[in-house]
Amino acid sequence: MKKLFSKKNLTILGIILVLIGIPLTIFILKNQTVFKSRASGSEEPLNVKITNITDTSFAITYQTESPSTGSISYGNDKKLGESELEDIDKEKGAFSPKKIHSISVKKLTSATKYYLTIISGSNTFLNNGAPFEATTGPNISSASAKSNLASAKQQTIKGKIVLPDGNALPDALVYLNAENSQLLSSTTTKNGEFSFSLKELRTADFSSYFDTNEDTILKIVATNGSLTSNVSASLSQDGSIPTITLSNDYDFTQKSSTTKSAAVQSSGFPSVTVTPEGNLKPKIISPKENQTIADQKPQFRGTSLPNEKVEIIIHSAEEITTQVTADSNGNWTYKPLTNLSPGVHTITIKTRDSQGILTTIIQSFTVLAAEAQMPTVTSSATPIAIPIPTPTASSPTIVMLTPLSAPTPTPPPILAPIESKGGLPPTGNSPTFLIIGGIITAISGLALFLLL
Numbered sequence: 001m002k003k004l005f006s007k008k009n010l011t012i013l014g015i016i017l018v019l020i021g022i023p024l025t026i027f028i029l030k031n032q033t034v035f036k037s038r039a040s041g042s043e044e045p046l047n048v049k050i051t052n053i054t055d056t057s058f059a060i061t062y063q064t065e066s067p068s069t070g071s072i073s074y075g076n077d078k079k080l081g082e083s084e085l086e087d088i089d090k091e092k093g094a095f096s097p098k099k100i101h102s103i104s105v106k107k108l109t110s111a112t113k114y115y116l117t118i119i120s121g122s123n124t125f126l127n128n129g130a131p132f133e134a135t136t137g138p139n140i141s142s143a144s145a146k147s148n149l150a151s152a153k154q155q156t157i158k159g160k161i162v163l164p165d166g167n168a169l170p171d172a173l174v175y176l177n178a179e180n181s182q183l184l185s186s187t188t189t190k191n192g193e194f195s196f197s198l199k200e201l202r203t204a205d206f207s208s209y210f211d212t213n214e215d216t217i218l219k220i221v222a223t224n225g226s227l228t229s230n231v232s233a234s235l236s237q238d239g240s241i242p243t244i245t246l247s248n249d250y251d252f253t254q255k256s257s258t259t260k261s262a263a264v265q266s267s268g269f270p271s272v273t274v275t276p277e278g279n280l281k282p283k284i285i286s287p288k289e290n291q292t293i294a295d296q297k298p299q300f301r302g303t304s305l306p307n308e309k310v311e312i313i314i315h316s317a318e319e320i321t322t323q324v325t326a327d328s329n330g331n332w333t334y335k336p337l338t339n340l341s342p343g344v345h346t347i348t349i350k351t352r353d354s355q356g357i358l359t360t361i362i363q364s365f366t367v368l369a370a371e372a373q374m375p376t377v378t379s380s381a382t383p384i385a386i387p388i389p390t391p392t393a394s395s396p397t398i399v400m401l402t403p404l405s406a407p408t409p410t411p412p413p414i415l416a417p418i419e420s421k422g423g424l425p426p427t428g429n430s431p432t433f434l435i436i437g438g439i440i441t442a443i444s445g446l447a448l449f450l451l452l
Helices: 007-030 032-039 087-092 142-151 258-266 432-451
Strands: 046-051 058-068 070-075 082-085 098-105 113-120 123-125 132-135 156-162 173-178 184-187 193-197 217-223 228-234 283-286 291-293 300-303 309-315 320-325 331-334 343-352 358-367
Touching (some): 058 113, 098 184, 283 358
Antiparallel strands (some): 113 132, 156 193, 173 184, 217 228, 283 300, 309 343
């Protein structure tokens, strides 16, 4: 035992503690931001996109998993020096945590690269260790601008977005572009409405104005961070598109030529046939009669007259009575907010048909217990398995809108997002107990070495 605590051994132990303690302290000080980044992952900006680029402005949009405040620091060099708040916060004059974020930066210099960092919550985030970058477009001659104004079929596209329960969706992100055009973004109003001005829409390289005409197919993507809709629209619709129910995909180009319809189908959007009002009959599409469902929050779907109110009654231990409004194509959806108990249930809908007669339809279905749920196959990027209802063929004139297999917040590849690879929060918030531990270790080793 005396040999174990001999002067020689204690000296060696002191040297070892010094060699371990000093590098450990330095490492923690240099990498303190990593610890905080992991602890604040819910504030990390996701699906970051640079949009609305002109010669004097641009916008940056992103999403966060939890409600967070947001702003950016920016500048024409990596020293930054300028800051900007979120658009909604500037309007209200106060910070407000949110999951959807849009920040517009104006009064910039043309054809200039700008660097920026995102301040989300209490953390500052970079793009894979470096600032995000956005380059303003060049000036476009006034002659070209006048030519674009004269040739454009129309100057504004507008629409409205509602949730599956029929309520308006405020503060959702909406993106718009056409093939070979730049990406535009907007947010919905408190009534769920959005609009885009096309008079200054630029080409993908921002060097000239994009030539729009009635053959132009526009791609619109709307998301609230949880649900997403992909929409195709043409400029032959007089500027307004029908109401969009979030989580459904739409093709509003069916009145266009065959060539245009084929082009839309090749892009991956499902086609939708808009049928005359008189051909639409009140109907429950999902669940089918006596269908067995694994999802305890199933999505109910059906048809009625366009924009007609539909009363829904679900008879079970948790009896639910609600009312939804069909969209302009006569499609309605409803998803309960709470789980339905396992067992046999019935759904009743009441709505008026084309003759003004109140029609009542009743169907039975069965919900499985959680432990008896049927297996589903989901991809790694799909957090929830939602059964996809298959419309019956009883009415060949009706083609139902097919929802996404599962909500995904990521817009389609044509939008070319700038992905956030995580962030490095600012220094100055180190894990104190680790630093103190490293310092104590170094001092202890040094004391042993000097005393012995």
